[in-house]
Amino acid sequence: MNDILQQLGIQSVNAGVCTGVDGWIRAVDGGTLEVINPSSNETIATVIQGTAASYDAVVASAQASFKTWRSLPAPKRGELIRDLGMALREHKEALGELVTLENGKIRSEGLGEVQEMIDICDFAVGLSRQLYGLTMHSERPGHRMYEQWHPLGPIGIITAFNFPVAVWAWNAAIAAVCGDTMIWKPSPTTPLTAIAVQHICNRVMARHGVDGVFNLVIGANDEVGERMIGDDRLPLISFTGSIRVGRHVAQRIAARLGRSILELGGNNGIIVSADADLDLAIRAIVFGAVGTAGQRCTSTRRLIVQRSIIDELCDRLTRAYKSVPIGDPMKEGVLMGPLVNQCAVDAMLRAVEQAKADGGEVLTGGGRLPDLGVNFVEPTIIRMPQQTPLVHDETFAPILYVIAYEGIEEAIAMHNAVPQGLSSAIFTRDLQTSEAFLSQAGSDCGIANVNIGTSGAEIGGAFGGEKETGGGRESGSDAWKAYMRRQTNTINYSTDLPLAQGVEFDV
Numbered sequence: 001m002n003d004i005l006q007q008l009g010i011q012s013v014n015a016g017v018c019t020g021v022d023g024w025i026r027a028v029d030g031g032t033l034e035v036i037n038p039s040s041n042e043t044i045a046t047v048i049q050g051t052a053a054s055y056d057a058v059v060a061s062a063q064a065s066f067k068t069w070r071s072l073p074a075p076k077r078g079e080l081i082r083d084l085g086m087a088l089r090e091h092k093e094a095l096g097e098l099v100t101l102e103n104g105k106i107r108s109e110g111l112g113e114v115q116e117m118i119d120i121c122d123f124a125v126g127l128s129r130q131l132y133g134l135t136m137h138s139e140r141p142g143h144r145m146y147e148q149w150h151p152l153g154p155i156g157i158i159t160a161f162n163f164p165v166a167v168w169a170w171n172a173a174i175a176a177v178c179g180d181t182m183i184w185k186p187s188p189t190t191p192l193t194a195i196a197v198q199h200i201c202n203r204v205m206a207r208h209g210v211d212g213v214f215n216l217v218i219g220a221n222d223e224v225g226e227r228m229i230g231d232d233r234l235p236l237i238s239f240t241g242s243i244r245v246g247r248h249v250a251q252r253i254a255a256r257l258g259r260s261i262l263e264l265g266g267n268n269g270i271i272v273s274a275d276a277d278l279d280l281a282i283r284a285i286v287f288g289a290v291g292t293a294g295q296r297c298t299s300t301r302r303l304i305v306q307r308s309i310i311d312e313l314c315d316r317l318t319r320a321y322k323s324v325p326i327g328d329p330m331k332e333g334v335l336m337g338p339l340v341n342q343c344a345v346d347a348m349l350r351a352v353e354q355a356k357a358d359g360g361e362v363l364t365g366g367g368r369l370p371d372l373g374v375n376f377v378e379p380t381i382i383r384m385p386q387q388t389p390l391v392h393d394e395t396f397a398p399i400l401y402v403i404a405y406e407g408i409e410e411a412i413a414m415h416n417a418v419p420q421g422l423s424s425a426i427f428t429r430d431l432q433t434s435e436a437f438l439s440q441a442g443s444d445c446g447i448a449n450v451n452i453g454t455s456g457a458e459i460g461g462a463f464g465g466e467k468e469t470g471g472g473r474e475s476g477s478d479a480w481k482a483y484m485r486r487q488t489n490t491i492n493y494s495t496d497l498p499l500a501q502g503v504e505f506d507v
Contacts, residue, residue, distance in 0.1 A: 261474060
């Protein structure tokens with residue numbers, strides 16, 4: 001790890017609070033946080049956590065910086081993000097390997113996550129010249145009406161362990177060109193990558209002569225997290241995490257009439273029709289269900305298969321699963337690393353036992369791989385007689401439930417029966433079937449794909465889901481509007497004062 005940190009230009013990872021350009025705070029009374037490598041289950045670093053006082057110092061820095069940052073023209077703000085993208089390119093390999101070391105995803109996925117950061121920086125640079133408002137025709141003569149968008153203020157970004165840097169970048173790059181400053185609270189499971197990114201941000205900010213645009217606080221949920229979501233000084237909180245915690249976050253933010261972007265559970269399904277290209281489908285299913293050891297919010301968890309081909313598909317999938325190389329995620333050729341910790345392993349094993357109790361048949365997997373390490377498990381396929389309450393829940397692990405259907409209407413109804421609504425897919429060669437899936441009566445998810453899997457969204461599209469997934473949107477398209485406030489402007493360039501709707505009020 002020391003070699004990786006050296007490549008990133010980091011001398012120390014002790015302090016977990018930063019108010020901007022090298023404004024690291026050592027909050028000695030905040031306690032420490034041990035960082036565990038999930039592959040070896042060994043402690044690889046200790047981080048000093050923030051306190052309520054150090055959090056307040058960070059917010060004050062973000063507030064002060066916002067007053068000057070918002071006044072810079074958006075294309076100038078885009079220049080800083082361009083340089084951030086270049087810095088990430090320079091450190092892509094080291095940062096990607098740090099993601100793998102701390103998170104457990106395979107090396108190519110760690111590098112891919114950093115590439116997402118680079119891609120969203122490129123997107124945001126272009127966006128900095130496209131923060132468009134509309135011009136509307138006024139019903140009153142001699143009047144002009146239009147709308148414009150203004151920066152919102154300091155925002156909070158709370159990220160999860162499974163994408164420790166990419167999701168931050170989705171928010172941070174867009175928010176920065178919109179004129180916002182930000183405070184990042186990463187998952188306590190993966191703080192090292194956040195510290196590394198903050199160091200990179202500090203160097204970029206220093207080159208541009210700005211401070212406090214990007215800020216970091218690593219701290220306990222009760223000490224920092226609760227303070228953050230209830231903080232009136234942060235008009236927007238972007239939260240990525242579980243549905244259970246998301247409900248609490250949403251309630252706290254709504255109570256103060258703040259804004260939230262919520263990216264919560266997935267429980268994503270793929271429908272496979274009898275006319276599907278099975279070679280294509282199997283590749284997508286295995287990546288979707290096994291990639292990142294099933295710890296993506298877009299991971300494939302349910303496979304809804306037309307009955308006439310379910311036996312064939314299960315046989316082929318079982319063979320494919322047994323050929324998946326599992327082991328040290330840093331090693332070339334390994335396709336699946338460990339689960340993030342012992343709690344995740346226990347949750348998976350409980351789900352397997354419950355599935356069997358519900359009548360499910362384990363086709364492959366279902367157990368630990370202790371020879372590889374305490375957090376390694378077998379990717380698992382379970383054929384279920386029906387969708388049970390267990391299947392309606394989401395277990396963050398490489399478990400794939402397979403269920404049969406007869407017709408497309410039944411398949412869509414089964415697909416939509418779960419409370420989550422993030423990503424979805426169908427494999428079919430039939431135009432009518434694919435259009436039914438994409439229609440208003442089709443998939444109820446925020447993402448719906450045809451002949452590609454549920455996992456691996458591009459940054460150009462808005463990312464997010466419906467129902468218990470939270471309804472938030474991040475990354476591309478017009479997701480930038482969440483980070484700004486809309487203002488409608490009417491200008492009277494006449495010498496009269498007509499009122500709208502023909503109202504007369506003469507004095």
